[in-house]
Amino acid sequence: MEPLSRINWITNQSSGWPPTPLTTIAPGPDWELLRCPSASGDKPRVIIVFVQAQGGLVGGVGKNGIVVEPEHILGVKSYPAGERLAADIDGLTADQRTMRSWRTIAHKVVWGSGIVRKQQTTTLDLMGSKGLMEFRAKHGLPELPPLVIVTDSGRDAGGAAGYSHPVFHTPGLRVILLTNEAKADELTDEVAREKLASTEVFGFGQAHLDMRAAMKYFREEEGDELWDCEGGHGLAMSLWDEGLVEMAFITTTNTTIEPSNLAKAQTMLNYADEGVALVAHGVAGNFTFDWWVKPELLP
Numbered sequence: 167m168e169p170l171s172r173i174n175w176i177t178n179q180s181s182g183w184p185p186t187p188l189t190t191i192a193p194g195p196d197w198e199l200l201r202c203p204s205a206s207g208d209k210p211r212v213i214i215v216f217v218q219a220q221g222g223l224v225g226g227v228g229k230n231g232i233v234v235e236p237e238h239i240l241g242v243k244s245y246p247a248g249e250r251l252a253a254d255i256d257g258l259t260a261d262q263r264t265m266r267s268w269r270t271i272a273h274k275v276v277w278g279s280g281i282v283r284k285q286q287t288t289t290l291d292l293m294g295s296k297g298l299m300e301f302r303a304k305h306g307l308p309e310l311p312p313l314v315i316v317t318d319s320g321r322d323a324g325g326a327a328g329y330s331h332p333v334f335h336t337p338g339l340r341v342i343l344l345t346n347e348a349k350a351d352e353l354t355d356e357v358a359r360e361k362l363a364s365t366e367v368f369g370f371g372q373a374h375l376d377m378r379a380a381m382k383y384f385r386e387e388e389g390d391e392l393w394d395c396e397g398g399h400g401l402a403m404s405l406w407d408e409g410l411v412e413m414a415f416i417t418t419t420n421t422t423i424e425p426s427n428l429a430k431a432q433t434m435l436n437y438a439d440e441g442v443a444l445v446a447h448g449v450a451g452n453f454t455f456d457w458w459v460k461p462e463l464l465p
Contacts, residue, residue, distance in 0.1 A: 173448035209381035257453030272394035278401035420452035
């Protein structure tokens with residue numbers, strides 16, 4: 167039997183939204199796209215796209231000092247032993263396709279600097295899909311979505327290994343370092359010294375990064391409609407607390423990591439308790455997929 171690879175949508179209320187140029191049609195039969203409401207007002211829509219284990223766990227540190235990594239959450243490796251597991255191929259495939267679907271329609275993908283600092287092999291691409299790149303080009307977008315790296319302190323903007331991280335050297339990928347005005351000149355000098363021709367620095371807010379001002383700028387100057395925030399946890403929670411997030415798309419794996427083994431646990435919000443509406447729910451393998459949207463966006 168072929169892997170399911172596609173999500174079986176049990177509930178999907180998103181079809182009531184009128185299609186927009188970026189959300190009308192998927193470019194091929196191997197993946198599907200939920201419709202997304204277009205932006206209005208002075209900022210792009212922001213969606214948090216995360217993978218969590220049972221209980222909402224997205225990261226943490228064990229009492230033994232071992233960090234909970236994405237491979238643990240996805241069930242590819244056991245925690246804390248790190249043994250290879252028989253992964254849920256259907257769920258993993260559907261999650262990968264969903265992630266690249268959101269990247270395909272996003273005007274920007276947003277990472278906290280911690281992703282660059284801690285995950286030195288993480289890349290931003292569309293899984294080598296020529297069809298998805300052509301879809302973006304057809305709609306007047308660069309083949310790869312620009313990557314925004316948020317670094318309020320300016321510390322380790324290029325990651326633990328400096329600017330050798332692959333995102334700074336991916337052909338065709340525009341990287342935007344988003345910081346405060348006090349750190350912008352320092353980062354600009356670093357980028358020039360490292361000869362990173364595809365990396366730009368923008369500063370908003372004097373002592374601390376003003377994300378609302380940054381979003382307003384890119385909405386007005388570049389017409390951004392959707393920002394896809396893929397983490398980390400601290401950035402996602404900060405954006406939520408500032409009222410800058412309208413949607414969340416959460417993949418829940420079948421992995422359980424015992425909370426009593428953790429000295430520090432990072433968990434996502436319970437969106438039902440936050441008054442956010444569940445507009446789509448689906449399954450693939452033993453993974454579940456939930457799309458949460460703030461009520462003011464509902465038709």
